[in-house]
Amino acid sequence: MRKFAKSFATVAAISALALTSCGREDPGTGTEGGGEAAAGFEEGAAIGVALPQKTSENWVLAEKLFNEGLTEAGYEPSVQFANGGVSEQQNQISSMITNGVEVLVVGAIDGAQLGTQLQQAADAGITVIAYDRLLTNTENVEYYVAYDNFQVGELQGQALLDGMAERGEGPYNIELFAGSPDDANAQVFFDGAMSILQPKIDDGTLNVVSGQTEFNQAVTQGWEAGNAQTRMDTLLTGNYTSEELDGVLSPNDTLARAILTSVKASGKELPVVTGQDSEIESVKSIMADEQYSTINKDTRNLVAQAITMVEGLASGEEPEINDTESYDNGVKVVPAYLLEPQIVTKENAADAYADDPTLSELTK
Ligand code: GAL
Numbered sequence: 001m002r003k004f005a006k007s008f009a010t011v012a013a014i015s016a017l018a019l020t021s022c023g024r025e026d027p028g029t030g031t032e033g034g035g036e037a038a039a040g041f042e043e044g045a046a047i048g049v050a051l052p053q054k055t056s057e058n059w060v061l062a063e064k065l066f067n068e069g070l071t072e073a074g075y076e077p078s079v080q081f082a083n084g085g086v087s088e089q090q091n092q093i094s095s096m097i098t099n100g101v102e103v104l105v106v107g108a109i110d111g112a113q114l115g116t117q118l119q120q121a122a123d124a125g126i127t128v129i130a131y132d133r134l135l136t137n138t139e140n141v142e143y144y145v146a147y148d149n150f151q152v153g154e155l156q157g158q159a160l161l162d163g164m165a166e167r168g169e170g171p172y173n174i175e176l177f178a179g180s181p182d183d184a185n186a187q188v189f190f191d192g193a194m195s196i197l198q199p200k201i202d203d204g205t206l207n208v209v210s211g212q213t214e215f216n217q218a219v220t221q222g223w224e225a226g227n228a229q230t231r232m233d234t235l236l237t238g239n240y241t242s243e244e245l246d247g248v249l250s251p252n253d254t255l256a257r258a259i260l261t262s263v264k265a266s267g268k269e270l271p272v273v274t275g276q277d278s279e280i281e282s283v284k285s286i287m288a289d290e291q292y293s294t295i296n297k298d299t300r301n302l303v304a305q306a307i308t309m310v311e312g313l314a315s316g317e318e319p320e321i322n323d324t325e326s327y328d329n330g331v332k333v334v335p336a337y338l339l340e341p342q343i344v345t346k347e348n349a350a351d352a353y354a355d356d357p358t359l360s361e362l363t364k
Pocket of ligand 1: 058
């Protein structure tokens with residue numbers, strides 16, 4: 001079975017959780033998972049939330065929503081970013097375990113480097129939920145809650161093709177960017193996009209002029225905008241003195257804006273550039289016909305779903321999951337609750353952000 005192969009189990013009953021802090025209904029649907037019920041725990045229980053680094057707005061918002069939502073639900077949240085890197089996150093998780101959290105929600109910087117800490121959690125009887133980014137090479141993760149990030153990649157790949165087709169016939173010159181190699185999502189986004197783009201490269205519709213078509217050639221360490229801008233500068237000077245650039249696959253909005261900055265500085269026409277995260281500056285860019293697309297993966301829904309899982313565990317039930325086959329972490333397929341990502345272009349932005357007080361203003 002392909003790792004991160006995309007498929008959905010049939011979904012059953014609808015469960016909704018309104019987050020008063022933002023009045024957003026959770027559209028979640030799910031089936032009861034298998035396995036025995038977890039032992040419940042009391043209101044007021046400590047819940048650990050280990051977040052990575054503030055590489056994009058969605059992570060900053062997640063911190064606020066976890067603190068508000070867990071407090072609202074009657075728990076004691078301990079929400080921490082590890083801006084100092086992996087070793088800081090390892091120490092933070094160990095401290096959360098020592099401090100007696102009942103559940104550990106982990107947004108990993110590097111999901112492959114927490115094995116020791118996750119074993120500590122298992123030994124302490126703590127349930128671990130991987131948030132947004134899969135925890136890999138370990139059996140000590142019970143659930144995964146995320147937008148279907150393979151589907152994010154598929155949507156990005158298709159948007160690149162659609163955006164270029166709107167401008168004219170192929171073949172098209174493109175370049176490929178991926179996220180940080182330590183983020184398990186980066187490979188997932190890239191694989192999803194290449195499932196759409198590779199057949200078009202093979203049949204000659206797409207031409208990656210630099211020849212850099214492998215994930216490890218396209219990665220952007222740390223999701224750093226500066227790294228993407230420098231690479232785009234190099235690609236332009238090395239390959240596009242006489243060639244036009246029609247499109248760039250960008251895995252998220254911060255990198256998309258860096259890529260656009262580089263192309264603007266070169267004086268060339270702006271290519272179709274994809275993105276992800278519906279960041280404010282990128283929604284403005286899309287409305288100004290610069291960036292072509294982003295992905296709406298509303299953090300309010302993702303955090304709400306993670307808290308729903310915590311509440312399920314608190315009541316001693318098996319949390320709702322809706323996927324039992326897609327996300328193989330190298331040791332096991334992790335039962336998941338996957339939310340549906342949405343492609344956003346200028347055309348559907350007003351609809352997509354209708355209930356987002358900040359973003360809807362930008363689409364008027
Ligand atoms: C990913 C996340 C994306 C993007 C990226 C950069 O793991 O799924 O939405 O924000 O991190 O921080």
